[in-house]
Amino acid sequence: GNSVTQMEGPVTLSEEAFLTINCTYTATGYPSLFWYVQYPGEGLQLLLKATKADDKGSNKGFEATYRKETTSFHLEKGSVQVSDSAVYFCALSDRGQGGYQKVTFGIGTKLQVIP
Amino acid sequence: ETGVTQTPRHLVMGMTNKKSLKCEQHLGHNAMYWYKQSAKKPLELMFVYSLEERVENNSVPSRFSPECPNSSHLFLHLHTLQPEDSALYLCASSGTQNTDTQYFGPGTRLTVL
Numbered sequence: 001g002n003s004v005t006q007m008e009g010p011v012t013l014s015e016e017a018f019l020t021i022n023c024t025y026t027a028t029g030y031p032s033l034f035w036y037v038q039y040p041g042e043g044l045q046l047l048l049k050a051t052k053a054d055d056k057g058s059n060k061g062f063e064a065t066y067r068k069e070t071t072s073f074h075l076e077k078g079s080v081q082v083s084d085s086a087v088y089f090c091a092l093s094d095r096g097q098g099g100y101q102k103v104t105f106g107i108g109t110k111l112q113v114i115p
Numbered sequence: 116e117t118g119v120t121q122t123p124r125h126l127v128m129g130m131t132n133k134k135s136l137k138c139e140q141h142l143g144h145n146a147m148y149w150y151k152q153s154a155k156k157p158l159e160l161m162f163v164y165s166l167e168e169r170v171e172n173n174s175v176p177s178r179f180s181p182e183c184p185n186s187s188h189l190f191l192h193l194h195t196l197q198p199e200d201s202a203l204y205l206c207a208s209s210g211t212q213n214t215d216t217q218y219f220g221p222g223t224r225l226t227v228l
Contacts, residue, residue, distance in 0.1 A: 008155075032214045043205050043219030045117060051214045089158070095213040100146040100165040103217060105158040 002027045006090045006106035013080055013113050021075040021109045023064075023090035031092040033057075033066050033073040038087045038108070047075075047088070080113045087111070118142040121206050121220035129228050130196060136223045138189040138206030144218070145211055147189040149181060152203040152222070164189060165211060196227045 048057030050066035163171035
């Protein structure tokens, strides 16, 4: 079956530091890849996505590139802010039988940015 | 605001109670999902409805009973729960393509005493 592996954290960084959160996956076929973010007291929301190999997703200064050869989708940001403190989930999506989106999530990485 | 609402936001119930969680989406999606989020564990997919038909039931105990009366509403009926069922229950909706984004509600924080 499909799986997603990411570091659990917590990751603690100073403001303006460089961020990398590693994500690797195993899947059959050609999944789409996502990063979701969860702020305290809220549900998950899409941060960025990539739907095919070599695509780069980007949003709010975050980037991730779909690397099929290394089965990876690492999240990066050049300069983090305190407001980026949240839990980040890597996920892959495949089409389930019955016409729905079957998503496999990683365990989530908690990021804490200190001033 | 993601277009997916959940009520109540917090719920405390005893093991003998019966309660229901409600989810509503205003995005015109055809698929709706219930997830369970517990500390230190990946999100667990519980149920999926596509075009109002249940298409996935991931070995969830019968004390959880879903209902999807139309494509905009999803319920999770709870009865005789156990303390280990305490968690954040998230509802989501999406289109049916694997490139689509899932949109999540804010969740219901459930505590079973």
